[in-house]
Amino acid sequence: MRYSYLYLLFMLVACAEESPSDDLPLTLPLTTQSDSTRHYYHQGWKEIMDEGHYGPSETTYRQAMSFDPDFLLGKATLGRLTLDTTERRRIERELDGAGKELPKDERDLLGLYTDFVRFTNMRDHSPAAAYDMLSKVLPGGQDLLGQLVHKYPDEVYLKCEYVELINSNHGPEIALDSLAVLTRERHADNPFLMGFKASLLAETGQHEDALATANELATMLDRDDWPKPHAVYADVYFAMDSLQLAKTHADKAVELDYRNLDASRLQTRIDREIERRLKE
Numbered sequence: 001m002r003y004s005y006l007y008l009l010f011m012l013v014a015c016a017e018e019s020p021s022d023d024l025p026l027t028l029p030l031t032t033q034s035d036s037t038r039h040y041y042h043q044g045w046k047e048i049m050d051e052g053h054y055g056p057s058e059t060t061y062r063q064a065m066s067f068d069p070d071f072l073l074g075k076a077t078l079g080r081l082t083l084d085t086t087e088r089r090r091i092e093r094e095l096d097g098a099g100k101e102l103p104k105d106e107r108d109l110l111g112l113y114t115d116f117v118r119f120t121n122m123r124d125h126s127p128a129a130a131y132d133m134l135s136k137v138l139p140g141g142q143d144l145l146g147q148l149v150h151k152y153p154d155e156v157y158l159k160c161e162y163v164e165l166i167n168s169n170h171g172p173e174i175a176l177d178s179l180a181v182l183t184r185e186r187h188a189d190n191p192f193l194m195g196f197k198a199s200l201l202a203e204t205g206q207h208e209d210a211l212a213t214a215n216e217l218a219t220m221l222d223r224d225d226w227p228k229p230h231a232v233y234a235d236v237y238f239a240m241d242s243l244q245l246a247k248t249h250a251d252k253a254v255e256l257d258y259r260n261l262d263a264s265r266l267q268t269r270i271d272r273e274i275e276r277r278l279k280e
Helices: 002-017 035-051 054-067 072-081 085-095 104-125 127-151 156-170 172-182 191-203 207-221 227-239 243-256 261-279
Strands: none
Touching: 035 054, 035 072, 035 156, 035 191, 035 227, 054 072, 072 085, 072 104, 085 104, 104 127, 127 156, 156 172, 156 191, 172 191, 191 207, 191 227, 207 227, 227 243, 227 261, 243 261
């Protein structure tokens, strides 16, 4: 484990220090002729990651697809978001084996996103098999996103998902170290990455720094009507065992968007813990 940790950090530092070629684009090229599709695709990621708006982002992705129904990355992302089981299964069938004509980077990313859609569908009826499948997908997914983040350094939302997979595969301490390297040159002020940093600090017991980071995020955003800052505060306060403060913020985040998965899952955990303590 120690060897893999040091190797991961070595690769992250090497990638951070090596400048991308001037001949390469700074963002992943998307296979669509529609500028509107590109706009709404990126807007959807901003709504999910930076604002914490899952419901509105689904609407945005549907707008993206309305301009180009054959845009496969958009279809896969919509499949990850939709609550309509029938639609999600149809999307999985349409994605299965699709995209062979796409450039390699986009094709590989489509494969990863298709696996995430497949996981969600499997979880509905075979949760144990679904999580077993996911455990096999995540290491390769981390490797892929790491390559793409290095190759396309302006792809902040790929970087966000990359750090999430590092956390899933290696835990919060390694994710924190990786995040520090990944944000050394750019994206340190990205709302998702700031919020994720606060959550990781809280999870590793660095509560004072976690709360300071959450405060910095809330001040920077200055948007009390976005779920993101409330979801981050809820996570930090829950780790600090400040259950009522955690509940206040979790309830507010869910009120602003009940589709926010981080907030709704945390709300359930907080309510269960409060109920458990009341019974003691």
